[in-house]
Amino acid sequence: MKILAFLFLSLACYFSSSEIIGLRPSHFPKPNYSFNSSAESILLGRALFYDPLLSKDGTISCASCHSPYNAFAHTDHAVSHGISDSIGTRNAPALFNLAWQRELMWDGAINHIEMQALAPISHPREMGESLPNVLSKLQKSSIYPPLFHATYGDTSITSQRMLKALSAFQLSLVSANAKYDRIVQKIDSFTSQEKAGYQLFKTSCNSCHTEPLFTNHTFKNNGLKMDPEIKDVGRYAVTLQAADSFLFKVPSLRNLSYTYPYMHDGRFQKINEVLNHYTDGIHNTIHLSKELQQSIKLSSTEKVDLTAFLLTLNDQEFILSKTNKYPIKILKPEQK
Amino acid sequence: MRRIAYIATYLVVISSVAQDSITIIPSWGVHKIELNKAYGDSFSFNKIRFYISNVRFYNEEINEDYLPQKQAYLMDISNAQTLKIPTPDSFYFTHIKFTLGIDSTTNSQGALSDDLDPIHGMYWTWQSGYINTKIEGLHGDEKFTFHLGGYSYPYNASQDVMLSLTSKTLAFQLQAIITIDQWSIMRPCNEAVNLSKKIAQSFNSK
Numbered sequence: 275m276k277i278l279a280f281l282f283l284s285l286a287c288y289f290s291s292s293e294i295i296g297l298r299p300s301h302f303p304k305p306n307y308s309f310n311s312s313a314e315s316i317l318l319g320r321a322l323f324y325d326p327l328l329s330k331d332g333t334i335s336c337a338s339c340h341s342p343y344n345a346f347a348h349t350d351h352a353v354s355h356g357i358s359d360s361i362g363t364r365n366a367p368a369l370f371n372l373a374w375q376r377e378l379m380w381d382g383a384i385n386h387i388e389m390q391a392l393a394p395i396s397h398p399r400e401m402g403e404s405l406p407n408v409l410s411k412l413q414k415s416s417i418y419p420p421l422f423h424a425t426y427g428d429t430s431i432t433s434q435r436m437l438k439a440l441s442a443f444q445l446s447l448v449s450a451n452a453k454y455d456r457i458v459q460k461i462d463s464f465t466s467q468e469k470a471g472y473q474l475f476k477t478s479c480n481s482c483h484t485e486p487l488f489t490n491h492t493f494k495n496n497g498l499k500m501d502p503e504i505k506d507v508g509r510y511a512v513t514l515q516a517a518d519s520f521l522f523k524v525p526s527l528r529n530l531s532y533t534y535p536y537m538h539d540g541r542f543q544k545i546n547e548v549l550n551h552y553t554d555g556i557h558n559t560i561h562l563s564k565e566l567q568q569s570i571k572l573s574s575t576e577k578v579d580l581t582a583f584l585l586t587l588n589d590q591e592f593i594l595s596k597t598n599k600y601p602i603k604i605l606k607p608e609q610k
Numbered sequence: 611m612r613r614i615a616y617i618a619t620y621l622v623v624i625s626s627v628a629q630d631s632i633t634i635i636p637s638w639g640v641h642k643i644e645l646n647k648a649y650g651d652s653f654s655f656n657k658i659r660f661y662i663s664n665v666r667f668y669n670e671e672i673n674e675d676y677l678p679q680k681q682a683y684l685m686d687i688s689n690a691q692t693l694k695i696p697t698p699d700s701f702y703f704t705h706i707k708f709t710l711g712i713d714s715t716t717n718s719q720g721a722l723s724d725d726l727d728p729i730h731g732m733y734w735t736w737q738s739g740y741i742n743t744k745i746e747g748l749h750g751d752e753k754f755t756f757h758l759g760g761y762s763y764p765y766n767a768s769q770d771v772m773l774s775l776t777s778k779t780l781a782f783q784l785q786a787i788i789t790i791d792q793w794s795i796m797r798p799c800n801e802a803v804n805l806s807k808k809i810a811q812s813f814n815s816k
Binding site: 383384385386387388389392393395396397405406409432433434437438441512514 | 719721727733735737
C-alpha cells in the first residue's frame with residue numbers, strides 16, 4: 275500500500291513538475307523547452323545576464339539592451355547599442371515566454387536558446403568579447419566560483435555551464451499575468467471597449483499574433499519598406515532561400531506599452547503608428563505575407579478599441595518582479 | 611572458471627592502456643601535409659581542423675557495428691595526438707564508418723562539452739551551427755579560407771563515409787580545393803556542400 279502511494283506520488287510529481295514551480299501557466303500550450311532548472315542555476319544565469327563582465331571593455335551587459343523595466347527590450351533605442359557606442363542594425367527584442375519559441379532572433383539565426391548568448395557576446399558591435407576571455411574573467415572573479423559551485427557541485431567554469439545557466443534565467447522569464455490572462459482564468463472581465471477591441475483583434479490580427487502567446491512564431495513580411503541604409507534582407511541572410519527574403523519573426527504583442535519602439539528596426543514609436551501601417555502603409559511586394567494581401571480596414575474608433583484591448587496584454591507584475599531584477603546582493607555585495 | 615574470467619578482464623584492461631588507433635592523414639597526393647610547407651602549384655596551409663563524428667567500427671562478416679562512446683573528435687593538424695581514433699580491442703572489424711563534420715541532430719542540441727564545446731572556435735556565433743572543417747592557407751600570395759559547415763536542407767555539409775580498412779591510416783586529399791573557383795567559403799552554401807563532398811570522397815585507407 276505504501277509502495278502504491280509512493281508510486282502515485284512520484285507519477286504525480288513527474289507529470290506536473292513544471293507546474294509545481296509555477297512557471298508553466300495553465301492556459302499556455304506545451305513549451306518547447308523544459309522548466310527543470312534549479313533555483314541556483316536561475317540565480318547564476320541572472321547574475322551573468324546583468325554582469326557587464328561579459329563584454330570586452332566591461333561596459334555592456336545583456337541587460338543593457340534587455341532591461342527588465344521594458345519587458346527586457348530597450349526603450350528609446352530603435353536599434354541595439356553596443357561597446358564603444360557601436361550601433362547595430364536591429365531592435366533588441368523583448369525577452370519573455372522564450373520557452374515557447376523555436377528559432378531565436380528576428381531572422382531565426384539561432385536554433386537553441388543555450389547557443390543564443392554566443393551571438394551578442396562575440397558580435398563586435400554588441401559585447402565584442404571572445405568565449406575563452408569570458409570564461410577566464412569568470413574564473414578570476416570572486417563572485418562566480420561559489421555560484422557555479424552552488425549550481426553544479428564544483429567550481430569548474432565551462433562554456434556549457436555558463437550557457438545553460440543564462441538559458442535557465444531567460445526561460446524563467448514567463449509573462450502570463452496581464453489582465454487578459456486574468457480574464458482567461460475568469461477572475462476579471464473586459465470593459466465594453468476592450469471587448470470590442472478583442473473582437474477586432476480576432477478578425478484582423480490573431481492569425482499571426484495567435485493567442486495566448488500572441489505570436490505564431492513564424493517569419494513573415496509585414497509590408498514594411500526596406501530601410502535603404504541598412505538593407506536588411508531578413509531571414510534570407512540565414513537560409514539563402516529566395517522565399518525567405520525580407521521575412522522577420524512575428525513578435526508577441528504582450529507588454530507593448532513597455533517595449534516600444536516597434537518592428538525589427540524600431541521604426542515606429544507608438545502603437546497607433548503600427549496600426550496606421552497595417553491599415554494604410556502596407557508596401558505590397560511579392561514577399562508580402564498572404565494574411566496581409568487583403569488590406570485591413572479599421573476606423574479611428576476601431577483603432578482606439580483595438581488599442582484598449584492590446585493594453586490588456588501589459589503584465590505589470592512581470593515588469594515589477596523582484597526576482598527578475600539586477601541581483602544587487604550578488605553583483606554589488608559591498609553596497610549592502 | 612571465475613579466475614579465468616578475472617584474468618581475461620585483467621588482460622583487456624592491460625591491453626587497453628596501450629590502445630591501438632587509426633590515424634587520419636591530411637594529404638596532398640602522396641605527401642602528408644605539414645603546416646606552412648608548399649605543395650603542388652604553391653599551396654601552403656596554416657590551419658587544418660575538422661570534426662570526425664559518429665564513428666562506428668563495422669564487422670562485415672557478422673554485420674555488426676561497434677560504437678565507441680566518444681561522440682566527436684576535433685582533429686587539428688597542429689596537434690598530432692588529435693588525429694587518432696582509438697580502435698576497440700575486443701571487436702574485430704573490417705570497416706570504419708564515420709561522419710565528416712557534425713550531423714543536424716547534434717547541431718540542434720544546445721550547449722555541448724568536450725570536443726563539441728564552442729570554445730574551440732569551431733562553432734558559428736552569428737548563426738547556429740558547427741564549422742565541420744576549417745582549411746586556411748596561401749596559394750602563392752593569395753589567402754584562402756574555407757569554413758565548411760551547414761546542417762539543414764539544402765546546405766547540409768556533413769558527409770557520411772564508409773571505408774574498408776586495409777591499414778591503420780586514413781588519408782584524405784586537400785587537392786580537392788583546387789577544383790573550387792573561389793578562395794573563401796565562410797557560411798552554409800552550395801559551394802560548402804560541394805567541397806565537403808569532394809573531401810569526403812577522397813578518404814582512402816592505404
